[in-house]
Each structure stands twice: as structure tokens, then as C-alpha cells.
Amino acid sequence: MCSLRFRILGSYFTIIAVVLILVNTTPVMTTQRLIVESKSNELLKTANMVSSTLAGLGSLDSERVESVMSILDVSGDVRVLVTDYRGAVLYDNSRELPVRGKTLMLSEVFSALSGNDSFRSTYTDGAFESIAAVPVMYKGEILGTVCFFDVDAGTAGLLLGIQDYLRTITLIVLLVCIVMMILFSAMFSRRMQKLSGAIKMIREGQYEHRLVIDGHDEITALAEEFNDLSGRLQKTETLRRRFVSDASHELKTPLASVKLLADSIIQTPDMPMSDVQEFLHDISDEIARLTRITDHLLQLTRLDVELADHAREYLDLSDIARRAVRLSQPLAAERGITLQADTAPECIVEAAEDPLYQVIFNLVENAIKYNVDCGSVHVLTYKSEGNVYCLVDDTGVGVPEAELSRIFERFYRVDKARSRETGGTGLGLSIVKQTVEEYGGKVWAENRRPQGTRFVVCLPYRGAEVGLES
Ligand code: ADP
Numbered sequence: 001m002c003s004l005r006f007r008i009l010g011s012y013f014t015i016i017a018v019v020l021i022l023v024n025t026t027p028v029m030t031t032q033r034l035i036v037e038s039k040s041n042e043l044l045k046t047a048n049m050v051s052s053t054l055a056g057l058g059s060l061d062s063e064r065v066e067s068v069m070s071i072l073d074v075s076g077d078v079r080v081l082v083t084d085y086r087g088a089v090l091y092d093n094s095r096e097l098p099v100r101g102k103t104l105m106l107s108e109v110f111s112a113l114s115g116n117d118s119f120r121s122t123y124t125d126g127a128f129e130s131i132a133a134v135p136v137m138y139k140g141e142i143l144g145t146v147c148f149f150d151v152d153a154g155t156a157g158l159l160l161g162i163q164d165y166l167r168t169i170t171l172i173v174l175l176v177c178i179v180m181m182i183l184f185s186a187m188f189s190r191r192m193q194k195l196s197g198a199i200k201m202i203r204e205g206q207y208e209h210r211l212v213i214d215g216h217d218e219i220t221a222l223a224e225e226f227n228d229l230s231g232r233l234q235k236t237e238t239l240r241r242r243f244v245s246d247a248s249h250e251l252k253t254p255l256a257s258v259k260l261l262a263d264s265i266i267q268t269p270d271m272p273m274s275d276v277q278e279f280l281h282d283i284s285d286e287i288a289r290l291t292r293i294t295d296h297l298l299q300l301t302r303l304d305v306e307l308a309d310h311a312r313e314y315l316d317l318s319d320i321a322r323r324a325v326r327l328s329q330p331l332a333a334e335r336g337i338t339l340q341a342d343t344a345p346e347c348i349v350e351a352a353e354d355p356l357y358q359v360i361f362n363l364v365e366n367a368i369k370y371n372v373d374c375g376s377v378h379v380l381t382y383k384s385e386g387n388v389y390c391l392v393d394d395t396g397v398g399v400p401e402a403e404l405s406r407i408f409e410r411f412y413r414v415d416k417a418r419s420r421e422t423g424g425t426g427l428g429l430s431i432v433k434q435t436v437e438e439y440g441g442k443v444w445a446e447n448r449r450p451q452g453t454r455f456v457v458c459l460p461y462r463g464a465e466v467g468l469e470s
Pocket of ligand 1 (some may be wrong): 366367368370371394397398407412414415423424429453
């Protein structure tokens with residue numbers, strides 16, 4: 001596996017190398033081209049000037065060329081040669097290695113002998129070596145050629161100086177870039193390693209682990225997201241563990257009772273029939289309780305899927321409240337409890353009918369279950385500030401202030417014995433809360449004076465969606 005760090009290093013290095021190569025070559029090549037152009041202009045111009053003077057002679061021979069050249073006095077370091085129409089040298093201003101009488105076998109000379117100006121310049125061994133050759137023409141006839149040879153070490157030295165200067169700068173830039181790249185990539189890979197280490201810890205179940213990454217960049221944002229995610233995972237894991245332990249505890253108690261009762265019957269062969277009947281009755285009660293718990297548990301676990309499955313529609317919460325009150329009347333009547341509904345019109349909410357009915361029914365049922373004999377339950381619906389409210393008030397035993405929010409937790413019961421007596425499972429309010437929140441609402445409980453509890457369901461008002469005023 002090629003590490004990310006080396007990939008970053010590699011790509012940065014390639015980019016920097018390309019930029020530096022361009023910086024090093026482009027100016028040198030451009031300068032070189034400009035020098036050659038200026039040399040070509042200069043040498044061809046002077047050669048043409050000499051050529052037109054020589055053309056005035058009509059024909060070329062050594063003495064006459066010599067005398068004209070001495071008058072022209074082409075000074076400087078330029079070597080000047082004049083050839084006849086065959087390329088044989090008639091004049092050479094070099095004192096060191098004169099080639100007078102020899103034939104110049106150069107392509108430039110051949111080109112000049114065929115009537116064209118010719119120029120070539122090469123940059124070798126720290127000098128520009130240039131040749132310019134032009135024909136000497138008289139009345140359309142080629143009399144010979146004028147050749148200029150120039151070896152320019154001065155300008156080439158200047159170019160070498162520029163090249164050296166650029167090389168030094170390149171070296172410094174390269175070193176600085178390499179050091180920065182190494183530092184940056186080390187820092188980057190250290191932060192990435194921290195991140196992947198943290199992910200590994202979460203994978204191993206250490207949900208309490210949090211990342212601390214300095215800076216204000218994408219990796220810091222990623223670390224924050226990671227911390228948020230691990231926080232949620234930790235919360236979910238805690239809830240899951242508590243749920244599993246609570247659920248097993250809740251199931252264990254009735255199961256133990258069933259086992260005890262059944263064992264008693266088995267171990268007492270001559271138990272009177274009336275006792276057997278009583279024990280079987282208790283066993284049946286415990287099984288009913290187990291069934292209720294498992295039903296509620298299934299309802300809770302399926303709620304996510306089922307709520308998504310139920311088609312949502314625009315419903316009047318007041319209709320649902322009135323129905324829940326009507327169907328709870330027999331239960332209330334058994335204990336002499338007065339149950340009454342007071343509903344406002346057009347309390348439109350968006351929900352599925354069955355789950356929403358279950359919410360209100362659960363609250364009304366609790367208000368009856370945890371009430372005093374001959375108490376009262378009052379259900380009120382109204383809309384206010386973009387919300388629809390349903391209040392379920394009772395005159396019952398109430399809930400200690402500190403436990404008002406806890407009663408919505410799974411299996412939480414204020415008075416276990418009473419809840420058991422009334423057949424409670426401690427799951428009803430969890431179902432209520434989960435359903436209401438699914439529909440974008442809230443539910444909470446308050447204590448009433450002098451006694452009793454108020455449960456409040458608040459859902460967003462959706463009247464505008466069905467053409468009612470908002
Ligand atoms: P249960 O099946 O025990 O009724 P719930 O989730 O419906 O479970 O309620 C949780 C607990 O909240 C109950 O055990 C009870 O202690 C308390 N509670 C619920 N409703 C009321 C109420 N109207 N008055 C007093 N206590 C209540």
C-alpha cells in the first residue's frame with residue numbers, strides 16, 4: 001500500500017520539479033534565441049555592406065579585395081573571409097591560421113554561392129560560434145562570397161552567469177520546498193493516523209474516546225464530526241445495554257414466579273384441587289403479563305418501521321381525543337371516575353391515525369389507572385402559536401417532581417407495586433414519546449395543584465395545508 005503521505009510528497013515534488021525546470025530553461029532559451037537573432041542581424045548587415053562594396057569592383061582578385069578590405073577596415077574580433085565564385089579564399093583577416101587559396105567547404109558558403117544569405121550560430125563550450133555568408137553580386141552574376149566568423153565568449157559568459165544565478169535560486173527554492181513538504185506531510189499523516197487510531201478504538205468498542213485535533217481545517221471538522229458520532233454511539237450503546245438488562249430483568253421476574261408456582265404443583269402430588277386452581281390462575285396472570293411486556297417490546301422495536309409504513313394524513317386531534325375518551329368510559333366507570341372531553345375545532349395535525357389514537361388512549365388510560373377512586377379526568381384540545389395541544393389532566397396520585405421526565409424512559413415506574421397491580425409494563429409512555437417525536441412533536445408531564453398530573457402533547461399545526469387559516 002502506497003501511503004498517502006508519500007503520494008502527497010510525490011505529487012508536490014513533481015509539480016515543484018516541473019516548475020523549477022521551466023524556470024531554469026525558459027529564460028535561458030529565450031535569451032539565447034534573442035542573442036542569436038541579434039547576431040544574425042548584425043553579421044548579415046555588415047557582410048552585406050562589405051559585399052556591396054566589393055561588388056563595385058566588377059571582378060574579384062586577391063590584391064583588389066585586399067586593398068578594398070584595408071580601406072573598409074572591418075574591425076573587432078570578427079574573422080572575415082572573401083572567396084571567389086568557386087569558394088576559394090581570396091582574403092582572410094586572420095593572422096594565426098590564414099586559409100588563403102583554400103576552398104571553403106561550408107554549407108553557408110555553398111548557399112551564398114547559389115545567391116542566398118546564410119547564417120548559423122551554435123552555442124558550444126561557453127561561446128556563441130556564428131557564421132554569416134552572403135554572395136557578392138555584380139549585374140546578376142555571382143563574383144564570390146563574403147563570410148564572417150564570430151566567436152563571442154562575452155555574451156555567452158553573461159548567459160552562463162544568468163544560468164548559474166537561476167541554478168542557485170532553484171537549489172535554494174528546492175531545499176526550502178522539500179523541507180516544507182516533509183514537515184507538512186509529516187503533520188498531515190500524524191493527524192490522519194490520530195483519526196484512524198480513534199476509528200479503530202471505536203471499532204473495538206471504546207466509545208468514550210474523543211479526538212483532539214488542533215487547527216481549523218477539514219481534518220478538524222472531520223474530527224468534530226467523529227466526536228459527535230462517537231458521542232451518539234456511546235449514548236446508543238448505553239441505552240442498548242440498559243434496555244437489554246431492563247428487559248431481561250422485567251422478563252425474569254414473571255418467569256421466576258411461573259417456575260416457582262409450577263414447581264410447587266409438581267412437588268406436591270396431593271395438593272388440594274382448589275390450591276392447584278389458584279396456582280394455575282396465578283400462572284395464567286404471570287403469562288398474561290409476560291405477553292403484555294413482549295407485545296409492548298415488539299411494538300417499541302417495530303415503531304420505527306411501522307411509523308414509516310403508516311401513511312400520514314391530516315387529522316383533527318380533537319376527533320381522536322373524543323374517540324379515546326368515549327372508548328375509555330367503561331374503564332373510568334368501573335372506578336367511579338368522571339371522564340370528560342373539551343375539544344376545540346380544527347386542531348389539524350399530520351400523522352397516521354392508529355399510532356396517534358394509541359398515544360391519546362395510553363395517556364387517558366394512565367390517567368384512570370393512576371387516579372383515586374371517584375376522581376376525574378379532563379381531556380382538553382386547543383391550538384396556539386402554530387401548534388396543537390392535547391392536555392390530559394387527572395386528580396390522581398401524581399408523580400414526584402424529580403421523576404417527571406424519567407417516566408418516559410423504558411420500564412421506568414414510579415411505584416412498581418402499583419404498576420404491577422394495574423398490569424403496567426413501564427413501556428406505555430416510551431411508546432407515546434417515540435410516536436409523538438416521530439411526528440415532530442413533544443410530550444411532557446407536569447404536576448397539578450393540589451393533586452394530580454397533567455400530560456401535554458404538542459404537535460405542529462397543519463391547518464394551512466388543508467386550506468384553513470394558520
Ligand atoms: P405503565 O405500564 O407502568 O403504566 P407507563 O410507561 O405508561 O407504564 O408509565 C410509566 C410510569 O409513569 C407508571 O408506572 C407510573 O408510575 C407513572 N405514570 C404514568 N401516568 C401517570 C399518571 N397519570 N399519574 C401518575 N403516574 C403516572
